[in-house]
Amino acid sequence: MVYPSLFYFIKRVTWSKIIVRTESAMLKVGIIGATGYTGLELIRCLIKHPGVEITSLTSQTYEGMQISRVFPSLTKNIELNCLSLNEKEITRTADFFFVALPHQTAMTVVVQLVEQKKKVVDLSADFRLKDPLIYERWYGKRHSSPQLLQEAIYGIPELNRNNIERATLVANPGCYSTGIILALAPLLKNRLIDVNGIIVDAKSGVSGAGRSLNLTTQFTEINEKACAYKVFEHRHTPEIEQELSVLAQEKIIISFVPHLIPVNRGILSNIYSNLKERLTTEKLLCVYQEFYQKQKFIRICPIDSFPDLSQVRASNFCDIGIKVDPKTNLVVVVSAIDNLVKGASGQAIQNMNIMEDFPEESGIDDVPLSL
């Protein structure tokens, strides 16, 4: 007897990736901090994941409340109550944890989970930076577990898949960081650009600011508006520079100007840099296509096309467009991601899929909702 969903499987998954699991062996997953936007997005994707079962959700604000009362969109899709964050007990509920807490708060929880031999993807900033002094400088507090910093793997699968496979703790990258690093990697790895003078002008949707109350993200304060903020001072800068430096094998400094624009989801990042020697747009497109040819979630735009936010919305894709200005030999690379998916929860699940040997696209194989 063969089942209809099997065809789905046949259509979308390579055979080499098949794992035999019985239902009782489904991976039990817990989400710590389930009622923020990244928490909601984790739930939305994991419900569709064929190999996992969500067994616990925590929330300080909504403790005891059914998750479908917090988010009515989840009604008839999941029935779980929000638990308080009692780390001792929570560790019993699942084998794999996503930590979607604010930085500093995340740190303590992650340490305890790791001590209990749980695998963890941490969506906060707490384990992204290798150098505890840089952490302290940008986040204003001492890091309480500097030893774990070395162990944590920075989780961009397209650049770091082998390390993620073996990881127990993955530091999920910042939303800006993902789109910017993926856009620059082929240029730096192939040593095509002058590493000085890299400029990043990025535009983010409002969900990047999270679900906490804030005057600047009230509807009337951002609708029909656009503005630069934290100019040259955004906290994602050090992790971007750290990872770019690894790729380039030399110290990279960027000038980073983020903006807020009135859309719910998405980050459009423009990277400007000077080519070391004359190259055509066509040639660069080939470089990018080759660099990312085996990556399911990277799509290189055809010549003279640039990605818009809508073509990746609600999906785990990162779309990239490239063009050289022949007058000045400047290259602009434009990347588009959904900040909540490839920029946060989708990539977190992609990391889990690699850590747990699931097909990499399980739970995150949605066609983008371009409209």
Next chain:
Amino acid sequence: MVYPSLFYFIKRVTWSKIIVRTESAMLKVGIIGATGYTGLELIRCLIKHPGVEITSLTSQTYEGMQISRVFPSLTKNIELNCLSLNEKEITRTADFFFVALPHQTAMTVVVQLVEQKKKVVDLSADFRLKDPLIYERWYGKRHSSPQLLQEAIYGIPELNRNNIERATLVANPGCYSTGIILALAPLLKNRLIDVNGIIVDAKSGVSGAGRSLNLTTQFTEINEKACAYKVFEHRHTPEIEQELSVLAQEKIIISFVPHLIPVNRGILSNIYSNLKERLTTEKLLCVYQEFYQKQKFIRICPIDSFPDLSQVRASNFCDIGIKVDPKTNLVVVVSAIDNLVKGASGQAIQNMNIMEDFPEESGIDDVPLSL
């Protein structure tokens, strides 16, 4: 050997619905008019459908072009070229057809497909009205196949599933019609309201106007705006009245005022009517819960809650809230749907699933994208 996606299957599908199909037996599906918004939405959902294969797409405007060039969001998800609409040839490409053409144009194509023994879901208005004179009055032209009008089944599965199971031609309801009829059905079936004086005040997102060029749907002409249009004269009125009259078993007339609001997707419909006798909100909620208890895609809101557009976005759900004004014994029923899914392509696929004996939610089991 058991496959991971099987667990998905186990989690979401009741066993009684299992159908044995081998890959070669997957249903071949064609979409006539694939490059409008309902066409795009059909593609988006059918890509995820475990039992079907999209084998042909037609488009007059984009004939010969790859669909992923028309809609970059589809890149890496489907590779098909748009065909011209040569009915003779097109019928060979598939066994089941969705017709997403403008009314009048749809009519001819549907007739030919039906003659070739193809099963069809027609998303246009051409086969919704039983009376060809009413069709002519509202659409300005004679109906060329009045005999097919009798055969066609009006496709709201929650109210008409038995007939849909046996249908070869399903007339997919208008977007407004779906939300309004589902909201009123329990009241009319249970004879709880005065059938005179039913008022409908509905608010639609802009995608309802389709993808054709129009001054009134230019961004700057609708952003930061809201307006009533076609007051008491919208073309969905006769099909709504027809179906409500069937439910009530008497002639129903409604006063219908549609509005355009600046969102991409969604229809929020408020129905106001007078209760025949005093009933509490609690009592009415029970009536609704009972009426729809076996329907997967209908969700009744808890007392004192009303659905918002975002909680059904990109999903096939129809969410319904109810409240009685004790001062006047007026009841308001508020329903929310995604006009492109439950209001068009999602319901079309739901109809196909029933016609083809697939699990009813195949391809349309997305968790709503509330953000």
Next chain:
Amino acid sequence: MVYPSLFYFIKRVTWSKIIVRTESAMLKVGIIGATGYTGLELIRCLIKHPGVEITSLTSQTYEGMQISRVFPSLTKNIELNCLSLNEKEITRTADFFFVALPHQTAMTVVVQLVEQKKKVVDLSADFRLKDPLIYERWYGKRHSSPQLLQEAIYGIPELNRNNIERATLVANPGCYSTGIILALAPLLKNRLIDVNGIIVDAKSGVSGAGRSLNLTTQFTEINEKACAYKVFEHRHTPEIEQELSVLAQEKIIISFVPHLIPVNRGILSNIYSNLKERLTTEKLLCVYQEFYQKQKFIRICPIDSFPDLSQVRASNFCDIGIKVDPKTNLVVVVSAIDNLVKGASGQAIQNMNIMEDFPEESGIDDVPLSL
């Protein structure tokens, strides 16, 4: 010698309204609660007012800060620091006060201002209801100055100009109330409708919720959304019923369903009611045109047109469209206002103009910003 701005004057003002004032005699105006949205809107309009000078602004949150730092849009337009609300001192700074504080807080301040013989327009709900028991029922607290309730004049100039002329304290109507009362007045005054069964379905922009922090008005929580709220329970209901009852000279009860839609400004109100006898749309349009013929800020839409929010944006206009459904003899009246102007600060200035014998449109004669 004649001055250029005189031509402006000649073009827009009737001669009978000319008042002789020297600069030193300009009206000194204070705004209590200047850093909310209605405060900002008062400032924006009063800067352009030829007969007044803003002499004091208060703000608890921004005490001591320059107003142009709070609202950068005001830079180079006004230079004043925000004062704390020390009532004793504040009364010395001006002769006329706008109170733009939350209800309950407003009450105390207004009483003190009135005692000091200052003229006041209060934008809060505190002096709108004549019956202190109704106030207590809807606002949850006792009214501390029930005697002032009788003295206060409900400030819709088009319906109540004579009383406003003589008032010291004007209770500025709620934003919903203005659009709804103006839409219904001609029908009730002329006794054309059945006073039972009046239904109001209104859609408001988000600025109506004010500038305070609120999860439901965060950008991501309202963008791409629409929802009904406070169904049959909105606090503007009693003041609307009070004023409609005066107009109709009998007790009026309405069923009122407000909605939030994702625009910054504007309220679109649909009023549904049953005509006592058969009347054509044309006939009703004449009734409205006659009723409002001398009112500068009321515009009746041509037949088969309905106002949209954008055509009144940033202006003091209230635009009204009307249509009869001949099948059911139901009439729908649609009114559009800018909730911050005609629905709040603009009408407050209109009231001041009448109280102070300025031309009624001074400071609020902006052409709408329809785009």
Next chain:
Amino acid sequence: MVYPSLFYFIKRVTWSKIIVRTESAMLKVGIIGATGYTGLELIRCLIKHPGVEITSLTSQTYEGMQISRVFPSLTKNIELNCLSLNEKEITRTADFFFVALPHQTAMTVVVQLVEQKKKVVDLSADFRLKDPLIYERWYGKRHSSPQLLQEAIYGIPELNRNNIERATLVANPGCYSTGIILALAPLLKNRLIDVNGIIVDAKSGVSGAGRSLNLTTQFTEINEKACAYKVFEHRHTPEIEQELSVLAQEKIIISFVPHLIPVNRGILSNIYSNLKERLTTEKLLCVYQEFYQKQKFIRICPIDSFPDLSQVRASNFCDIGIKVDPKTNLVVVVSAIDNLVKGASGQAIQNMNIMEDFPEESGIDDVPLSL
């Protein structure tokens, strides 16, 4: 006898600017192409202008129709019918003309008006470029009046007021050009930056695309989206380079990447360039404040602040923020304008005011509508 509006005058205008005009001497103004967005914006502002009277409006699409039927927002503000564009007759109707036609069409009309000794501000691109060959390269057609190109004055008053005073024909700058040139002028005039490698990343609201039908500017195609377009190829590039070269007195080349973002109005332009020597942000702010100290419509943001689109909306202001990245000695200058006001119609009126010796802010002294 003194009139109330006189106080307005006293508050806002310096005495040296007073001109004696009697009503009969008001300037008669015609708008050629009155039913596009710049036409509407000209009407909106000129209605409030104390020294002019709009005497004629032309429109091909709406010939014979009342302008308030085309734009209901204008009802009760102006009553004029749209005329056809018969140049012979039109010249009799007014003494001063704004030409708001598409390029190429504008050319012929402007020539005829100039021949009839009318003063003209042309809002098209036809008279901005001095070199007819460059015009031909970017606009695809020969220029029919190359001699007039030399005579026409490029109209940015803050940089070119003396020439504008004496002009009969002013070429009103492109919307992007205004914000970019104003942002760069102080740096280039003071020779503070490396003239190679200037990068401009600009974000425009949708009204910049005009009122003509276009799939890419349909609501559903731009809402919740953002994208780069015409990368390194936008037609405003040559006029920007021309004017910057004049300022710098050497050839300037820029790399210009425009974007579309989902707002109605506004352009936010980021300019990135390398400082020749180390300078602090404070020092640069002083340079800007000094450079623009006499300019009413330029506002320099306080240190660590950047302008957002809303703080200039519906006003003629250009707000500028500046910051140096000390790590790389890169400077970013961010300018914000309303593309329809300072970027088009407002600046056109500012030019007229200078040409006709009106106070420079007449008709365009609105406080920004930040909400």
